[in-house]
Amino acid sequence: MKILNTHNSASNALRHDSFSYTDGDLVIEELSVDEIANAIPTPFYCYSASTIRNAYNLLSEKLASSGTSVCFAVKANSNVSVLRLLSGLGCGMDIVSGGELERALAAGVSPSKIVFSGVGKTRSEISRAIELGIHQINIESPAELEAVRDVARSLDRRASVVFRVNPDVDAKTHAKISTGKKGDKFGIALEDIAELYAKASAWPELDLAGLAVHIGSQLLDLAPYRSAYRRLVELVSSLRSSGQEVRRLDLGGGLGISYNFGQGPDVGEYATIIEETFADIDCELTVEPGRWLVGPAGMLVTEVMYVKTTGNLTTAIVDAAMNDLMRPSLYGAVHPVLPLQHAKGSEISTYQLVGPVCETSDVFGTYEGLPYLRSGTRLAFGCAGAYGASMASTYNSRDLVAEVLVDGAEFRVVRRRQTIEDLLALETDTVWQTADPRAAAATACYGAAK
DSSP: OEEEOOHHHHHHHOOSTTEEEETTEEEETTEEHHHHHHHSOSSEEEEEHHHHHHHHHHHHHHHGGGTOEEEEEGGGOOOHHHHHHHHHTTOEEEESSHHHHHHHHHTTOOGGGEEEOOSOOOHHHHHHHHHHTOSEEEEOSHHHHHHHHHHHHHHTOOEEEEEEEEOOOOOOSOGGGBOSSBTBSSSEEGGGHHHHHHHHHTOTTEEEEEEEEOOBSSBOOSHHHHHHHHHHHHHHHHHHHTTOOOOEEEOOOOBOOOTTSSOOOOHHHHHHHHHHHTTTTOOEEEEOOSHHHHGGGEEEEEEEEEEEEETTEEEEEESOOTTTOOHHHHHOOOOOEEESBOOTTOOEEEEEEEOSSSSTTOEEEEEEEEEOOOTTOEEEEOSOSSSSGGGOOOGGGOOBOEEEEEETTEEEEEEOOBOHHHHHHTTOOOOOOOOOHHHHHHHHHHHHHO
């Protein structure tokens, strides 16, 4: 994995007003990242509030003519302060778990602006969502439909639902983040929708509002959107011709970003595809971007610990690792690297950057055009605002990484580092228990029957 990342090309491409090099120092909004690192031990995530605001405002402006609303995909970055920032701008939330539901509520998001996606919602999660009266539950299987109906009946409430369609469209993205092809675990097959829709529309426990579609993440080619949306329009027409009501369409997310500070997909063209495709459909429209709103706003700040020679490579071992940013080891992703300080005329070298975790896959990539690195040199992995901290873990019993939010000339810690003391407190001795004999007997009988 190689990425050409000279200081000059990187700084020229950092064209957001929130990131720049000033006198050789990497600056986020009005603050030196190096000075933040003097106050917050590395590694830590650092987010620009202005970059998030600018992204949301731009997308909202482009979608305004079609009346499309925006729900942020919480899985991309579930920090409560980030959610509160977006909610304050008018953004709704797309969640995929009960935990994300509670995070959205903690951020002050109205239940009426929350969409619940995901293939494996538990009955307790469904119950909580129905009791709160969230905007909608996206149904992904006939079995889940039955579960939602049962829970709604038990609560004597009506659940607002839409059917997630699997349109069998190749999103032309990484195989592990493609969700709309036949055989993917997501959604209901296109050919099965009509029968299920007619069945569910007659159930008084459900308010069947419409359809949803989401074909994958990190889409750089916009053509698959047009293909999937056309199939959705055809399905709406078919359902309406059979007498069914379809008043709401959830168009999913997946809009990608450039991970080398280059040009990403044209958000204006994306908005035009939506407007042209659904111009005559007369439905309430929603999109669910995640990465596009927050990815470019974040960086993972780290420090070089050691430099060594490994074969024909010069390897720099940094204090961030795959447990802090797992995208490189999981997807083979390469994030751009920026030195926090870069003096003109400094020596330029090529380095393999690796973390300290005891796994061969704990490698961030091989980077050309970096300045001379030594112990104590600080770097930042860019475009790390999405699927960074939200996917982080404590593997190797490492501290869970801290998160920092910058707004203008101020910053604050928005998630403190979770230490080993915090983790050990979860593992204090508890009282030994004996299983209920009746449950043990039932288990034994079940095992014998098998």
